[in-house]
Amino acid sequence: MKRVITGNYAAAYGAYLTRVDFVAAYPITPQTLIVEHISEFVNDGLLDAEYMRVESEHSAMSACVAASATGARTYTATASQGLALMHEVLFIPPVLHLPIVMPVVNRTVAAPIGIWCEQNDTMPQRDTGWLQVYCEDNQEVVDMVIQSCMIGEHKKVLLPSMVMLDAFILSHTVEPVDFPEIEEVDKFLPKYKPEHAYLDPKRPMVLGSFTPPEYIQEARYQTEESMNNARKVITDVTKEFGKTFGRDYGGLIEKYRCEDAEVILITTGTVTSTARLVVDQYRDKGKKVGLIKLRFFRPFPLQEIKELGEQVEAVGVYDRSMSFGTAGPTYIETRYALYGYSIPILNFLAGLGGRDVTIKDISFMFDRLLEAKKGKIKNEIVWIGTRGVEP
């Protein structure tokens, strides 16, 4: 069923298609429409879920942890300050192995206060143990809500998922989206029946007990093990989803015109779409450029990125947030993945606070990469379009 809808509607419709048992809801711009749409689904009797309209995001995530620990398929959505307020709670579900699904609309975190796109809300959560996938369009948003249930609930994974969409660029922009029928999703995605963790007086268990040093390190290791297991599960689920619904996203990354590419740009989110266009233009001019759409940031596609080191002569990394005192988060991790290769790796910072990232900006990135290929430029951090700063 094709419909023209916003990214927020796609995220909300994902909750319906996956028949979530429990939703915690709290409004925040630009996420608000997600919980509004779910309220409509619940009040119209379309979605049979317990719907808790909580008094803060801290409580939203707390309620989700408790509901998921009781055995319910659980969903919430947030953005920006809301995610920051949740931060304390985010550490709990990866260790209790609770596969909560949470769309996050990437919005700048204050100060200064703004409501537009930046990844400085989700990137600081990268060490909490959540799977993180960054979406390029509204179709991918609904598809990834469905796939995140499948991936997160897999016995070898059992981790929560954040599904990212760019503020306004996706959240409030309509695009044609092909919604699968709910019956098809039912066949693809089995009901959530946890065996490892659920509160039931018939089978009493303790979840989250006070734990001495003798046992905590093992818990950490298990979360890391789940993360590593997720790599294969993500690839398998993407393939399976592709076979069933006709859309295969390629796994942790998607390559665009990378065959014989000499320089490659790595992007996340909607900037990828603009970058595709620029790649086409450069290819038309005979320039061997390629694009990597980094879909999953957690687990980070270490192997996939490492393989680039063998092939290309320069790598550019686009970041929409800064880890102050170092570089953009994606850049830091890419340098780690490419350790040992002497190719130049450049970091491009643009679009922070929600400024548009244009064809001109991305052309600038590729031009700089083609220069770097000649060996003139070593590793560097480039701030694009910043007043008073020469890029």
Added chain:
Amino acid sequence: MKIKDLSLEELFTSGHTACPGCGGAIVARIAMKVFGKNTCAYFPANCLLVFGGTYPYNAFKVPYLHVLFENSAVCAAGISRALKKLGRDAKTVAFAGDGGTADIGMQSLSGAAERNEDIIYICYDNEAYMNTGIQRSGSTPFGAWTTTTPVGKKIAGKEVFKKDVPRIMMAHDVPYVATASIGYPNDFLNKLEKARDMKGFRYLHVFAPCPTGWRYDPAKTVEIGKLAVECGMWTLYECENGVFRITKKPKLSPVTDYIKLQGRFRHMTEEQVDTLQGWVTEKWEKISGETKG
């Protein structure tokens, strides 16, 4: 229900590591006997979580969850909603201390009360942050020594009064709010039983003396639990579907009878004692006025 009618089975078993004379442990033991096996519990970061079971040990025979400190009410609500959705018929109860209730947990508590979540929330009030080592909370009484209201040369003890959390909860118009003291177990039992058999949001605020933090002989926990009520420092009442009722009329004996047994009040000047006595008298006039009204 009388004490002699209580089940002999312990759902909060011996072997836990609470201090001798712990009022909080008495609250948990009696409450679990009344609620029974078909219960899911939530504990925030508090003494009860630690002495109730440090991994891999556990003193509770019912399932329980711990998430964080300030979210007991909403976590209990999350459990309760999920149980409902999954068709499992069980009660949900949260046991939080006064810091986790009167201070850091207030937002989540107020939200859950407003939504009339189907949970029982028990605040065991030992009038300070005992798990972290006796720091003042909003529930610490006027004059009391704690490690953050030390007896100094310039200032001695807490300078402001105890926050009245049960009244805040009554203002939410929830089905049931009650106060209790471990010094009056029969009164406590009746309230637990009522809370157990009702639906919707039920709040019990239980006075739970702490010998470690209050500096008294651990053998006197129950006596202190009684004296607090007799002198009017703590009042036993309930508010059932909006009907307010005092369940134990105090003798209104002088507060000195109560405070003289506790090291935390030892430094208090005559003026401070008068201030505390004035607070008690005023509080009682307000409460008794409400019952007449």
